[in-house]
Amino acid sequence: MSPSPTIVRTVPALRRAVDRLRARQATIALVPTMGALHDGHMALVALAKRRAKKVIVSIFVNPTQFAPSEDFSSYPRTWKADLGKLAAENVDLIWNPDVETMYPQGFATRITPEGPATVGLEDRFRPHFFGGVATVVGKLFAQVRPDFAIFGEKDFQQLRVVARMARDLDLGVKVIGSKTVRERDGLAMSSRNVYLSGEQRVVAAVLYRAMKQSAARLQAGYDIQAAMASGAEMITEAGFELDYFEVRDAETLAPIASVKHGPMRILVAARLGTTRLIDNIAV
Numbered sequence: 694m695s696p697s698p699t700i701v702r703t704v705p706a707l708r709r710a711v712d713r714l715r716a717r718q719a720t721i722a723l724v725p726t727m728g729a730l731h732d733g734h735m736a737l738v739a740l741a742k743r744r745a746k747k748v749i750v751s752i753f754v755n756p757t758q759f760a761p762s763e764d765f766s767s768y769p770r771t772w773k774a775d776l777g778k779l780a781a782e783n784v785d786l787i788w789n790p791d792v793e794t795m796y797p798q799g800f801a802t803r804i805t806p807e808g809p810a811t812v813g814l815e816d817r818f819r820p821h822f823f824g825g826v827a828t829v830v831g832k833l834f835a836q837v838r839p840d841f842a843i844f845g846e847k848d849f850q851q852l853r854v855v856a857r858m859a860r861d862l863d864l865g866v867k868v869i870g871s872k873t874v875r876e877r878d879g880l881a882m883s884s885r886n887v888y889l890s891g892e893q894r895v896v897a898a899v900l901y902r903a904m905k906q907s908a909a910r911l912q913a914g915y916d917i918q919a920a921m922a923s924g925a926e927m928i929t930e931a932g933f934e935l936d937y938f939e940v941r942d943a944e945t946l947a948p949i950a951s952v953k954h955g956p957m958r959i960l961v962a963a964r965l966g967t968t969r970l971i972d973n974i975a976v
């Protein structure tokens with residue numbers, strides 16, 4: 694049987710536990726999560742284990758990144774199953790603060806990221822989101838002081854925002870992206886996939902096929918508008934409401950003018966019924 698990871702719920706207990714892990718200069722990798730762990734999260738843990746001697750996973754459903762109309766209260770919470778998965782991977786420590794610990798009475802500070810956080814993708818549809826993410830991730834970095842932090846490429850704009858914040862604020866943590874883990878039909882794993890009905894689950898795989906088709910057309914030299922229009926059409930014809938389907942510079946996420954651009958990324962967000970899915974691939 695795997696030993697149970699230590700679970701801490703207060704900042705002083707976290708500090709003591711991190712000091713113990715740091716003994717003999719061990720390196721630490723942090724995997725920030727909101728729980729509801731799936732194989733995509735476990736790939737982040739596996740990468741963390743390759744990068745550092747000790748692995749800390751935070752589980753905190755962060756209210757400040759949800760708008761009042763979003764799914765904070767119904768967001769899947771699967772503590773027992775999460776614990777089993779992390780124990781099976783021999784994670785060293787689980788940081789599981791409650792809302793009062795992260796945002797005590799009178800909390801009045803918020804990080805407002807710019808650059809990749811204001812390029813008109815997720816920020817256009819979820820204007821509160823990156824401020825909430827940057828604030829909580831800034832706190833997690835300050836609390837844990839990890840050498841490495843692992844984020845999924847599935848939330849590609851978030852990855853770019855957090856990496857920029859760590860650099861800009863000299864936080865001393867190397868932010869590492871981990872490849873998106875997909876179901877057999879290409880759907881990116883996500884905690885929100887549980888919201889999909891059986892029928893929607895089948896339709897959802899169209900997102901990946903549409904991105905692949907547009908990527909192939911960009912690589913074949915089609916002009917950007919034509920290449921992207923074909924993918925967007927596939928998505929809306931399948932029954933999605935499209936928020937965006939765009940190709941951007943892979944580093945800055947700025948719009949691009951020509952297919953001769955360097956590394957590019959196709960990013961999509963679309964709604965199927967009440968479920969909003971996001972995904973992206975490299976071009």
Ligand code: PAF
Binds near residue numbers: 727755826830848
């Ligand atoms: O990607 C997530 O699960 C969350 O946005 C994160 C990074 C854990 C911050 O709450």
